[in-house]
Every structure is written in C-alpha cells, then in structure tokens.
Amino acid sequence: MACATLLIGCGTNSADHDQEIEARQSAIVTDDVITGDSLPPYTLSFTYDDGPDDQTETLAQYLYAQGIRATFFINGCRLIGNPMPIPETNCAAAGHISPSVLTTLTSLGHRIANHTEDHPGLTTIEGDVSKVVSQLTLTQSIVDAYVSDGYFLFRPPYGAWDSAVAADVRTNSTLNKLTGPVTWDITGATQYDPITGAEIHPDNGGDWICVPYQISLGLSLTDALDICGQYVLDAINTHRNHNGVILHNGVILLHDRVEGAPGTNYALNLTTWLVEHLDRSVYTFVPLDAIPNLPGTANAGAPTSWTTHFSDGEGWGASRSLYGTIRFADLNNAGGADVCGRFNDGVYCATSNGSQFTNWKRWSTELSGSAWNPQQYSTTMMLGDVNGDHRADLCFRGANGVRCALSNGSSFGPSTLWTQSGQFGDGEGWGADVGYYGTLRLGDVNNDGKADLCGRGIAGIYCSISNGTTGFQPYTLWKSDDFGNAQGWLPEQFSTTIQLADVDGDGDADVCGRGGASNGIACALSNGSTFGAMNWTNFMYSDTDHWGDARARYGAIRFGRLDAGSVRDVCGRNATGIACALGTGTGTFSKYRYLNNVGFRDDQSWDQDKYALTIGMADVNNDGKADICGRGPNGIVCSVTP
DSSP, X not given: OOGGGOTTOSSOOHHHHHHHHHHHHXXXXXXXXXXXXXXXXXXXXXXXXXXXXXXXXXXXXXXXXXXXXXXXXXXXXXXXXXXXXXXXXXXXXXXXBOTHHHHHHHHTTOEEEEOOSSOOOGGGSTTOHHHHHHHHHHHHHHHGGGOOSSOEEBXXXXXXXXXXXXXXXXTSGGGTTEEEEEOOSBOSSOOBOTTTOOBOXXXXXXXXXXXXXXXXXXXXXXXXXXXXXXXXXXXXXXXXXXXXXBOSOEEEEEESSOXXXXXXXXXXXXXXXXXXXXXXXXXXEOOGGGSTTOOOTTXXXXXXXXXXXXXXXXXXXXXXXXXXXXXEEOSSSSSSOEEEEEETTEEEEEEEOSSSEEEEEEEEOTTOSGGGOSHHHHTTOEEEOSSSSSSOEEEEEETTEEEEEOBOSSSXXXXXXXXXXXXXXXXXXXXXXXXXHTXXXXXXXXXXXXXXXXXXXXXXXXEEOBOSSSOBOOOEEEEOSSSSGGGTOOSHHHHTTOEEEOSSSSSSOEEEEEETTTTEEEEEEEOSSXXXXXXXXXXXXXXXXXXXXXXXXXXXXXXXXXXXXXXXXXXXXXXXXXXXXXXXXXXXXXXXXXXXXXXXXXXXXXXXXXXXXXXEEEOSSSSSSOEEEEEETTEEEEEOOO
C-alpha cells in the first residue's frame, strides 16, 4: 500500500501518531450534517452548488445589489486548468470557467466553499479513502486562497454523508480545518411533510431542472418561474424543524449551474423571482456563519465569567440608569481594559488582571442619588483619558454641561465642570432627546494624546478639545453637512450608534455611525480640526437586514481594534451572535462575518436591553486586540478575540 494512503503516515513514532489522531478527532468535520434548522424564524441563507458557470458572476452581482451574501459551493473541475475529470463523476468535460470569477465573488462579499472536485456521491466511494480525500483536497487547494475569515465550508454532493465518509476525511490532517458538512433545509425538489408523510410537490421541482423542464413543456419563462419559484416558497412555508415547528427558516439549496441547461441564466431568473416574493420586512437573509454554533478556525469562544459583580442579583438589571452605564477602559495604565458602572451610591469599578476583573469597589461617589437617575444624565457616563496620563477618567453630563473626575489609578477624584458656558447642558437642549445626549463620546480627535468631547446636535457633530488640565475648549461644529437632523439622524436607531474611532489609522479619532438613508455604516475622517466627507459602507448593519428593529441590536454596535493593527473595526450584536467587519483603512469596512455565534444570542436572553446595551469592545487581556464583553444575569462575561 502506498505510503500516502496509510492512516498512520510514514516515518512517525507512536507519540507523533497519537497526537495526530487526537488532532483529527478534534477536527471541525462532523459525523452529522449541519443545516439551518437553528436559525431564527424567517431567517434564510442562500447557497449555490455545482458552479461556477457562465452566468455565476452576473448572479453574484445581482445578489450584491440586493445586499445578500451567498455561499457558492464550487466543483474544481469547472475551472480552467484543473485536473481532468474522474470518469465515474458528472464532470464529463474539461473546465472552461476562469478562476478570476472567484475573486469577483469574494470581492462582492460572497463565500467560496468546497463541493468536491468532480461531484461524486461520497458515500458511493467511501471504501476508497484516497479517492474521498482527493475529491476534497483538490478543490480545497483552490478554495483556500479565497478564505480570509476562517470559515472553510464544504458540502457533499447530493448531501450524501455518513460517519464512514467523515472518518475517511479525517485521515488527512489538511482537511481538519473544514467546517461541515453544511447541507440544506429548503429546496424546490420533491419533499414530504415529516409529520403526515404527504408529498408537498411533484418531481422536477428542483431548481437544477425545474425551469428548463417547464419550458420544455411549452410554458413561457414567466410561467415556468411562477411554478418553480412557488415550489421553493412551498418548501419554506412547510419546512419543520427538529421539533416539528414551522419557522420559515433555513438554508436554501440553489444551483448556479443548472443541470438541465448549463450556461443559462435560469439560476439568476429564479433567484430574482424568490427575492421579489420574500418580503424583506419579514425575512432576513444571512450568510451561513449566522447559524448558531457553526464552527470556524478563527472564531471567538463562548463568553466566560470575568466577575460576578454587576449582576442582576446585586440589582444592576433594575434600571437603565444602572446597566446603561457599564463601560470598559484602562483605568490604571496596566494595559488591560477595566470595567465600571454607576450604581445608586456611586461609581463601582473592577480592574483586569488579564483573565478576570478583580478588586471590585466603589471608585467614586459621583453620580450617586436619585437626581442622577434620569437617562439624560446617568447614561451619558463616559470613560476616557482626558488629561493624557494614560489612565481613563470619568466624565458625565449634568444639567449645566459635562463634568470630569480624574483617575489616580485606584479611584476617581472629585468632579469639576469641564465644558464652557453651559455647552452640552440642558439650557442648549442637549437633554431634550436621546438623539442628542445619547451621542456624547470621548475620543482623541486631534491626536494629541488626550480625549476630546464630541456630540451630535441639531446641525451635526460638535467637538470640544481637551486642554489636558482643567477642561474642554469651547465647542465648534466639526461636521455641518451630515449627521444632523436634516439628514435623518435624530431617531435613536441612528443617532445613538454614533461613536468616535480611528478607522484610518492616522491617530485621529474619526466619527462613525449607522445611518438610515444609505442603509449602512458611515464614517467621516478627522483631519485634526474638522470631519471630512462621508464614507459609506452600504448594506452594513442595515434596516433592510433588521438591525434597526430593536435597541438590543443597533444599541450594541461598537468600534474597536480586532487584529492588533492601527485601524478600528466594527462589531454588532444580532440574533445569533456578534458580527464584525474589518476596517479597510479608508473609512469603510469589509463585509461582516460572525466572530462569535456561540454566545450573545437572542436565545440566550441577550435580546434584552439590560444585557445587550452593556456590550463593549475592549482589550481586557492586553494582547492588543479588542475582546467582546457584556453584563449577563450573573455578572460580566467576556469572549476573548483569537
């Protein structure tokens, strides 16, 4: 037997072999198939098999224009320059598609995934380990170049999978990174109600044959699409999850290479029909990594307890004037971010030791008493280094303006008024609406090492520069052509997402927020004295994808540095976890991926404001990367960024 086919390898000792077996047993490849069964109600994911084909790029462009991120499970044999087909499979001709189409797909935010080299039923060849392995390795060598987020997804042709095939795949350590097999829940093909056993619709309903089949019967394209599209809608409306409940959710199986008519645009036509018939006010379209617990090689782990203080048992969940003040920042210049929050008798903090928050105590009696309970005062609590000593200080808005109390590393001193002549005070209207006071932020907008104060007013963004000793200079209007009421930023689902973050890496904090008009994230870069033009990343945390539906979603959008670089990234909490997008350095962002789909989910109670609004991005373990922390029922939990 050839060395390459031996399970134990060649020239390895017993210890090496044991370690190799252990590594393979911990591979992400599972014995059972993964579906979208656990997606939230009315949540769907579009996937396409058997391509690429002549019209794949056009299809991808359409999906991009609709703000839909699909996964394309490709056969390597479709591409020019790949090995000739294996005779017993359905890739009978040499590939004719340029690999450049894969670059186009990923640039549009879609995923490339493995559907084997030649599309065999893997269960029919599971007796030949080398053949099973080669079917995946040949295509994976292509796919790897297009995976940048740690999700190396694969799907077996026909969904044919069992534990024997899984064991075959695990014999090759290079495939341990694969996530799957990811199959599907929804298809237009013949389906049967799992409860009654009744046939839902007839044969030839599969999208890979349906449209050309109906046309062959003499129907027009329009009539054929009505029939074939309805088959898929029927499947969505009758699909039952493992508990027998119809949730209108799941992974949709489509094909960008139509078996009955390769090279045609029938896949695009059917996709267009479906998108037009799935009401976006009801349905949410998500990428596959939105599936709860779908593993990836670069995912953050489940959140773990960092302190049992700030818990519901201690009363922190009783009012937004309490839980709405949880903040993370380095209070003592030790490197790791610490945590603070306002309680009825003052501000309490706990410091990070790299793995826990310890030394919980009251740092200040500021903000104590019922007079500070109104949200226009309490929830404006901020942490930032206003005097340049590398220790985060405490600032908050009172009726007459913003006050700050300086940190000495173990407590906050007495507060003094830092703003000028009632600026940011009630007399100027800053307490009238959360769309004003809920936008106050500290950040170093001029790169002088001291945190400045900015907020959104009627006309746009106002900023006051810190003098480092006694206060902020009189504010000036830094952004007058956007972020104002006239541009639609007053509603809290937009205004309260505004934050200061250095998204271009030049040391100046820029201003960013989730906007409605263009349905995405907008950033205006600082030049040290004003904010420049708006840079929009469309279809990013948008209303179309229901990020504006609840405060527990838009209220948890945060900016931080995930990859130890100089550019800040953006994250948000959705129904199935934390979705993050890397900054490009130009004030825009890549398409988001789920950094964490094992925690912070709706089904774990994070859809409640008293938990979701406490989520922050902060480097709690001092490794240069922002982690995700928040207040759960039993205290502060954190998920460390890998």
